[in-house]
Amino acid sequence: MPGRTHLIALLSFLALHVTKGRAGSFEHTQALLTKYCTACHGGKASAGGFNLTGLTSPESLQVKQTEWNRLLTRVRNSEMPPKGSPAPALDDRQDMVAWLETTLRRNACAAGFVPGAWPMRRLNRDEYSATIRDLLDVQVDAAHGLPADGAGGEGFDNAAETLFISPIHAEKYLEAAKEALDFGAKDPKSRKTFLLAVPGKDIMPEQAAAKTVEAFLPRAFRRPARPGEADRYLALFRNAQKRGETFDHSVLLALNAILISPEFLFHHEDANTSADPVLANDYAMASRLSYFLWGSMPDRALFDLAAAGKLQEPAVLQAQLERMLKDGKSREFAERFVSQWLGTRELGRDIKPDEKLFPDYYDAETQGAIRYEPVLFFQEILATNLSLLNLIDSKFSLLTNKTAKLYGLKIKEANQQPKVLEFPADSHRGGVLGMAAVLAVSSYPQRTSPVLRGKWILEYLLGTPPPPPPPNVPALKDNHAGAPAATLRERLELHRADPTCATCHNRIDPLGFALENYDVLGRWRTEEEGKPVDASGQLPDGTKINGADDLKKALLARKDVIIRNLTSKMLGYALGRGLTLSDSCTVDQIAARVAQENYSAQTLIRGIVMSVPFRYQPGTIANTAVKEVH
Ligand code: HEC
Ligand code: HEC
Known part of the structure; x- marks a missing residue:
């Protein structure tokens, strides 16, 4: 049994651990x-x-x-x-x-930089939908009938670990592709994109079909067609013609078969059979880029550069990156990355503020503005290449009249459209910690929880989630009639008096208490249950903090931990898999460069795109480092 002195030694160690280790x-x-x-x-x-x-x-x-x-x-x-x-x-x-x-x-x-495997994985739901949209130029959510994806790897829904195909999926894919093709064939604009020819005076049906299939296949498979490959799909067209089907129906049958091929449904790269790592081929690189920054297939410019064999040239890559971040499709990336990294995607799904207690949330415009604030904020930082430290604290956000009102801010320029607006002085806002979406997903539906918010900061910002609570910890009892009214703080203090609870809760709770001035919806409050809000606390290293502004200062003092965490999350997202130990060398290198370049957002993206794991394929000898990075 550990004695009391031992426990005291443990606690004083823990106090040091968080900052110094x-x-x-x-x-x-x-x-x-x-x-x-x-x-x-x-x-x-x-x-x-x-x-x-x-x-x-x-x-x-x-x-x-x-x-x-x-x-x-x-x-x-x-x-x-x-x-x-x-x-x-x-x-x-x-x-x-x-x-x-x-x-x-x-x-x-x-040993140097070792590229990891680029695992074969299915297009996830969002990628599927966006790819069909771009391939057919249709505005339908082709993936609406597909099952939702789980999360794996670094916590994203594009992780190879979770993206396989079950027989149920296979059938749904067949239906989804058919529906999208039928829809596209009826839409004149879309038809022009993929049904390139119809039998006319001088064109035989066979020729018209060949023209369509030969152009469609390399776009769908995101690489040039192999010899004889198009012909296999044309055979389906011929058979249908023999059965007396219409031209349209026969061609669509061939296209449908292309859309259920694993070559379309999977991120697939031909394996490198040499011993050493090699640069990924240009077409693979086009897809790596486009699925990272757009969540969709490469566009014509990327395909053209791939065909010219130029896409691995650093200057070309850099120019493409800038172009791609300016394109509206990068919104897809901002949305998918941020909402999963910060957990705000769960708002309105698994996590909903109580409708009776927080009716304000149930106004559709408010809800939309809350949801998109972190996404648009992040997209703005990327597109205009601002400092990533804005995530911790900023002078602006993307607000509408609804969010401005929710935050109690008088900003004349605010209207229905979200736009970049400066916070007035003493607004208590700035950075993701002042955003309703973040404050709501780190609360219970009925009340705030300093424990959940502290855990949120440790997990999502610092990348050091606390271990899960031990089993059999009793839940906080609600105040019931007759019992003396106790604030949440008083009730939690009781727990922290117990050393076994303190080992974790000393790390977690003070961070969350600093945000107690924000209610479940992120509205500012100075009183709770009739008592003044107490947002003070002491971090394990002894730093005393009081309120959100102090908390942000304390977090800025640990900015490199936060940026490293963001870097590893984004690298995991870009690679579509969990990171390995050798990837952490890449993370260190990128994070150091980001710090050198004033935390500029595009340095992070560029660092990822130029990194060995993003550009190379491993060789057949495991763990071989790239000798000379091109
Ligand atoms: C190993 C770390 C750890 C230890 C030890 C621990 N907890 Fe926790 N506790 C957590 C985490 C993490 C959460 C947040 C749980 C979640 O994600 O839902 C939590 C949540 C709680 C909550 C819910 C807070 C709320 O707002 O409703 C209470 C109450 C609690 N713990 C009490 C205790 C008590 C009492 C002890 C000691 C007997 C204890 N904990 C020990 C990690 C720990
Ligand atoms: C009471 C027996 C027991 C003790 C004590 C124990 N293990 Fe294990 N360990 C097992 C068993 C049984 C397995 C195989 C089942 C499994 O993988 O969970 C295993 C599997 C493992 C594996 C193999 C996992 C793999 O990926 O192949 C590792 C590594 C391991 N233990 C490490 C440890 C370490 C480190 C400790 C001490 C901190 C430890 N174990 C203590 C019983 C034990």
Whole structure:
């Protein structure tokens, strides 16, 4: 049993941990492994086929990186030791994880930049819908009948980990493609885009169909057609003609078959069969770019550059990037990235403010303005290349008359259309923490929760989510008649008096308390339940803060942690997969450059697009670094 002195030692350590992070050590890690793991993984015991005997020397951190990484993952996720076995204290575990992460990353980065796999993954729902829209030039949501995607990897719905195809999907895809094609064939503008020829005086049906299919196929597959490939689809046209079907019907049948081919439905790149990593081919690069920045297929300019073999030239890439960010389609990226990164996509889905308590939210215009504020704000930062630190604090936002009113601001210029507006002095706004969408998704439907908001900051901004709460923690009791009225703070203080609760809640709660002046909808308040709002608190490193402005100062002091987290989230989004240890070398490099260039937003995007994982394909020998980056 840990004695009282031990507990006090633990707590004072935790107080230091958040900002400084005690340097762990090889010895400390080995001591923990001996104490908590060797019974099942040492000597002859190899539970799960895992043995620690080879991991006792410092050299093993170089030569057995894979094994150490498996160990790190299981300990970080609190999966080992298994439930019921004696486990290291929370701080010991965090200490070991932090030390191992740093050490393994340093070792991995010493080798240079290693491109990870570009896993084959299905177009997700949004990508499917946007691709059909651009391919056929139709304004329908072709994906409306497709099932929703889960999230994987770095928490985004374009992660390879979750995007496979089930038999139910297959049928839905057939229907979705047919519906979109039929719709397009009836629309004169859309028809011109993909039905390029009809039999006329001088054109035989076969020729007309060939012209259409040969032009459609490379756009749909996002690469040139292979020899004989178009002919396979034309066979469907011929068969239909033999059965006496109309020309339109016969061609659409061939196009439909193209749209249910895995070559259309999947992000698919031909594997690199050489030993070393190589630059992705130009067509693959066109798709990597367009699905990252537009969430859709490449346009004609990208296809043309790919055909000319120019897309991997750094100057060309840079120019394309600027062009693509200016295009309205980048809104798609801003929306999908921001709403998933910040969790605001859940607003109105899994998280809804209580309708009786917060009727203001149920005004359609207000709801729309709340929802789009973070998205438009982010898009503005990107398009005009502002500092990313605006995310933490800013002098402006994209407001409508509804959000201005909600925030209690008198701004004459505000109207129905969201636009860039400066906050008046003492507005208590600026940055994502003053936005209704963020404040609402980090609340319960009926009330604010400093715990949820603190957790939100740790997870979404700082990228250090607190471990999940232990089971059997009683929920906060609502005040009931007869009981003395207690504010939320008083009730939470009681919990934090208990050291086992304090280990987590000292880190979480003070961050959230600083936002208590905002209600569930982000409206400013100075009183709650008849008592003045107390937004004061003390961070684990001893910093005293009071209210949102102090909190933002404290977060700005940790801006590099926030920017690194944003960088790894965006890299994970751009790659469509979870990040590996060698990707973290790329993240470090990009984040450092962003800091050097005054946190400029486009430096981040450029860093990602120019990075080894984004531009290269791995070779057949695992973990080979790119020798010379082009
Ligand atoms: C009571 C026995 C027990 C203890 C103690 C224990 N493990 Fe395990 N471990 C298992 C079993 C059983 C498996 C196989 C089942 C599984 O993977 O969950 C396993 C699997 C693993 C794996 C293999 C996972 C993989 O990806 O292949 C790793 C790594 C691991 N444990 C690490 C540890 C570490 C580190 C500790 C100490 C912090 C530890 N274990 C403590 C029983 C134990
Ligand atoms: C390992 C970290 C950890 C420990 C230890 C911990 N908690 Fe928590 N607690 C959390 C997290 C994270 C949440 C937010 C849960 C969520 O996401 O819904 C939470 C939520 C809560 C809430 C809900 C807050 C609200 O606004 O309704 C209460 C109450 C609570 N914890 C009390 C306790 C008590 C009492 C203890 C000690 C017996 C304790 N916790 C120990 C991590 C922890």
